Amino acid sequence: MRGLHAASPALLWLLPFVVVFAAFQLAPLAWVAISAFRVDDGWGLGHFREIVTSPFFRQAIGRSLEISLVSSLLGLTIAALTCHSLAHTRGPLRRWMVAFTNMTSNFAGVPLAFAFIILMGTNGVLTLALQRLGIIEDFNLYSKTGLIVIYTWFQIPLGVLLLFPALAGLRTEWQEAASLLGAGRLAYWRHIGLPVLWPALLGTLTILIANAMGAYATVYALVNTSYNLMTIRIANLVSGDLFLQPNLASALALILVLLLAMVTLIQQWLLRRSYHVAER
Amino acid sequence: MSQSADTVTMASGPSSTARPRWRFDPHRLVVLGVFTILALPLVVTLGYALAGHWGASLLPDSLTLKWFVELWATPRFQAAFVRSLLVAVGALALSLVLILPVAFLAQTRYPRLDGWMNGLILMPFAVPPVVSSVGLLQLYAGGPLPLVGTPWILIPTYFTIVLPFMYRAIANSLRSIDVASLMDAARLLGAGPLQAFFLVVLPNIRVGVQIAIFLSFSFLVGEFVFANLLVGTRFETLQVYLNNMRGASGHFTSALVITLFAFTLVLTWLGNRQSGQDLAKESAS
Incomplete structure (x- = not known):
């Protein structure tokens, strides 16, 4: 602002930040992007071909996508219902619940896995109780269903925290005005409620999916490497005991990043199609 | 936080005397239902940590603190605790030094x-x-900077993961004190830029920075992926220790899970208390 000679020494203060950020955030990603194309005898798409043709890696990608999508949709639905009810709840209960979801959103990763082993593991408290009541035969926490249950559990608090501002912003006057004009509850949600919430719902869903796709600590603590997911495979290729294949890990990691980017692009595309946003 | 909570309770006091609120209300039911689902793993783990023995019954047979005492007396746990603190403090110090000038x-x-x-x-x-x-x-792993396997790799890596949070918190507090006008005023009074930064700006954003530090701290103590993949057992932090205790008694690991969770709760509570005081101060002035 005051001429360049005054500005340049100040810019030196940015240098340490730029160096560390480049070395520990940009460089690792760049290494992944480059080495994914590095094969024994030069460059090529060999690793991607191996991943796409291998049933094992295809299964990992499929399961990651399936568990993420299902748990995100379940989490989003439960979170939306909770927020809707919270917006209609007065008094201390609402304040407690918001504080409590904040609290539980800190409960993730390895501790969460251990808590679920105590609760729903083979000899878990809930498993035994439900077996005794004859409600279930047995429950396998270390299966797809089990993982979806855990994932959904950690998606709920995040969904509530992200959605609550939007749902609390729905004004009761709008519903009153709509019903004065003859709209039923269904028509209100169809034409007013959901269109207003649509961007928030889509945005939250995107974050939940990304959160689930990248999740590693919980599954690793639960099943070590015996359940086939993308993050588990990537980590195992660079830190397993034998057969380290960093370049193959890079290719799989790049696919994960691209899938996350695709989810964001789809969200943007859906958002642009919705008339509520397009009007502006 | 407690201060603001009290005022809110008092404000809603008169309306809460209305009786019909306690009749059947589907919204209340939904909230309580989700509350139960979210509370269940925590409550059961706490119960397990406090149970002398919990066999095939719905409730534990006896209550005891022996698992917590045993855990806190374990040297390996104490060492992991100190390591987690050291790494988090180092990472936060580095983050402050790098982010403050940029913000x-x-x-x-x-x-x-x-x-x-x-x-x-x-x-x-x-x-x-x-x-x-x-x-x-x-x-x-090698080359000029062989950091993998040592705690030194975690410090700059943790900087990258607290960056979004720290930067926003610091930038927001700088904006809220209107730092540009403050710097102008300091310059008019004859202070150099560095003097103005350390004596005028930093004291004014102290609370905002403290909140960011407490919340980032609890986040870093809970970090597992980098700690396990980049360093692992060679510098065992709390989360890696917990993961390695997989084979131990469920009561013992429950005590560890509860201890870790209580620790992050205290940190977030400290951060929120700061923000509560900050708000109270702002509204008073």
Whole structure:
């Protein structure tokens, strides 16, 4: 602002930040992007071909996508219902619940896995109780269903925290005005409620999916490497005991990043199609 | 937090005397139902940590604190605790030194820098830790900077994951004190830029920075992926210790889970209390 000679020494203060950020955030990603194309005898798409043709890696990608999508949709639905009810709840209960979801959103990763082993593991408290009541035969926490249950559990608090501002912003006057004009509850949600919430719902869903796709600590603590997911495979290729294949890990990691980017692009595309946003 | 909570309770006091609120209300039922679902793993783990023995019955047979005493007396746990603290303190110190000047310059001299930073800080969200680890493991396993396997790799890596949060918190507090006018005033009074930064700006954003530190601290103590993949058992932090205790008694690991959770709760509570006091101060002035 005051001429360049005054500005340049100040810019030196940015240098340490730029160096560390480049070395520990940009460089690792760049290494992944480059080495994914590095094969024994030069460059090529060999690793991607191996991943796409291998049933094992295809299964990992499929399961990651399936568990993420299902748990995100379940989490989003439960979170939306909770927020809707919270917006209609007065008094201390609402304040407690918001504080409590904040609290539980800190409960993730390895501790969460251990808590679920105590609760729903083979000899878990809930498993035994439900077996005794004859409600279930047995429950396998270390299966797809089990993982979806855990994932959904950690998606709920995040969904509530992200959605609550939007749902609390729905004004009761709008519903009153709509019903004065003859709209039923269904028509209100169809034409007013959901269109207003649509961007928030889509945005939250995107974050939940990304959160689930990248999740590693919980599954690793639960099943070590015996359940086939993308993050588990990537980590195992660079830190397993034998057969380290960093370049193959890079290719799989790049696919994960691209899938996350695709989810964001789809969200943007859906958002642009919705008339509520397009009007502006 | 407790102060503001009291005032809210008092404000809602008169209306809560209305009776019909306690009749059947589907919204209350939904909230309580979800509350139960979210509370269940925590409550059961707490119960397990406090139970002398919990066999095939619905409730534990006896209550005891012996698991907590045993855990806290374990040298391996104490060492892991100290290591987690050291890494988190180191990472936060580095983050402050690196981020403060950038946030300050973005809010004073180079407004366009703020836009750039808002883009940059999205990166840690787009790149999961597992992906970063693949690159970090190769780049720093040997060569000029052989950091893998030592705690030194965690400090700059943790800087990258607290960056979004720290930058926003610091930038917001700088904006809320109108730092550009403050710097102008300091210059008019004869202070150099560095003097103004340390004597005028820093004391004014202290509370905002403290909140960011407490919340980042609890986040870092809970970090597992980088700690396990980049360093592992060679420098066992709390989360890695917990993971390695897989074979131990369920009561013992429950006591550990509860201890860790209580620790993060205290940290977030300290952070929120700060923000509560900050708000109270602002509304008073």
